[in-house]
Amino acid sequence: MNNKQVVRILNQLADYLDLAGENSFKVSAYRKAGRAVEASRFVIADHLDRLLELPGVGKGTAGVIEEIVETGQSSQLERLRNELPQGLPDLLSLQGVGPKTIYTLYKELGITSREELLQAAELGRIRGLTGFGAKKEQKILEAVQNFAQRSERVLRVHALQVAKEIERNLTTLSFIQKMSVAGSLRRGRETVKDLDFVIATTHPEEVADQIVQLPFVKEIVNQGSTKVSVVVDVEGIQMSVDFRLVTREQYASALHHFTGSAEHNIRIRQRAKQMGYKVSEYGIFHDDSEEMITFAEEKDFFAHLQLAYVPPELREDRGEMEAAEQNQVPTLFQQGDYMGDLHMHSLYSDGAHSIREMAEAAKERGYEYIAITDHSQSLQVANGLTITELREQWEEIAQVNREVEGITVLRGTEMDILPDGRLDFPDEVLAELDVVIASIHSGMKQDRDTLTRRLVEAMENPYVHIIGHPTGRVLFKRDGYDLDFDHIFQTAKDTGTILECNANGRRLDLNDELLKKAKDEYGLTFTINTDAHSVPDLSRVELGISTARRGWLTKPDVINSKGLDELQEFLKEKRKKNRKNR
């Protein structure tokens, strides 16, 4: 039984308890225990003796978890399943419909599915119930109808596109003093469910009226004097968007509050409470007075709670509170630290632009160097290069280096690690390359041991510098390979192999959590690369940087922060050291 399976059962139990009308603090205790299991560094089933170390896990939930691990289920959950129909928890996913509503509808009308709910709403059977009226019935009807098209999470890259369009429009409105996107987009998350904007204004009603009239607003969900919720459609991407309207004085507190995460905010409020304060989205209050303390900037808000400033990407309750208390928040990697991109494709394999075009675009971005890393011969779907073609490419690289000043193009490859574990080029060819990335593009469904061994053997080759997109996951499409990460990270440490944070918006691989684990537990070094297949792809480096920041990476952790000479020296050293070890 893996941790995810335990989490799923704990969450199901919480859903059922919620529907059964159980004390809401008890319900959230189970959800909190679920989050603790999810965040834990060890496999729960192998360390049942350590359950009580997890925050929010006490005797009660520990007993439930033990039972889940030992029997594969929870007797409490099974009992509730016998008492309440199977379909009820599904109804919790309807917008604006919660446990109390669902339970009442079940008790009074026998409703156990979306179909039955739709029918009851259409027949007007809901409006007569105590506490329900025509409007509530209409809302329920819409929630069921919208279920099929309700907004799923969208990729960060798409959410950024929507946010930019909204920002562009907001700047044309009157009475807006200051504004920022907040929420999970500001925290740099790889996918986003909805957007939050915080706006400072002297005229909230007027701003709200202007917002709901913006051309991309498809639906007004609700509109008050401090909050407007709408659904927008920007070039076919539909998202829910909340706008929070506050005064200039309240702005910094509101920005912090709506940036979240929920877990981070809870920690902030607990701390404030211990210090005799109360925190709301508008400011900080003394327990014993009405006076509200406001802040010019977020850093002043943190300072008032005797905390160092925490960048949005770290606000997940993954150790940032402890770091801020001890003034040990790291200076995270930033855009200006990025000196060059070490993974991109050209016309030689499956890229859309020539080496020269890629070099000129990279120079335009201020880079010192790039590596052209076309695919290798076995990856025929991507027009992988034979050794002969690779040598031809070196001539063109030399020519571009002669003709385009101010940037250096390095000879590279993204070489396949073949299904049997062999590499696609022999050592004598690899020795002539400046940058060797080894990646898996086939045999992705092999078992854990086989896949792990393929990566480990690739890292043990002294000519391999980098493992490209190490887990192979593609967001919304496929999970990463089944891998033994401890074995892989240990090998990367022993061989000095660099692991990639691939900035393709569907990959972001390694992801934030694996980056943090690899850094904290193994002290590894990383590279952030776009894997660009065209000139515009070069700009997605920002997605890789926000992921790296969420993984707590700093400038020295990322080799793309090195200048050209230092980088080349570093790549050569890696080979020297490992040839000796071989």
Place this chain on the structure above:
DNA sequence: GCCGTTTTCGGCCCGACTGTTTTCAGTCG
């Protein structure tokens, strides 16, 4: 159910909005 610099009970983050009520419950983030 969890937890303790208000320690074994009594809180648990906090407020906006909506719809239904006539002072509040439910839902959401």
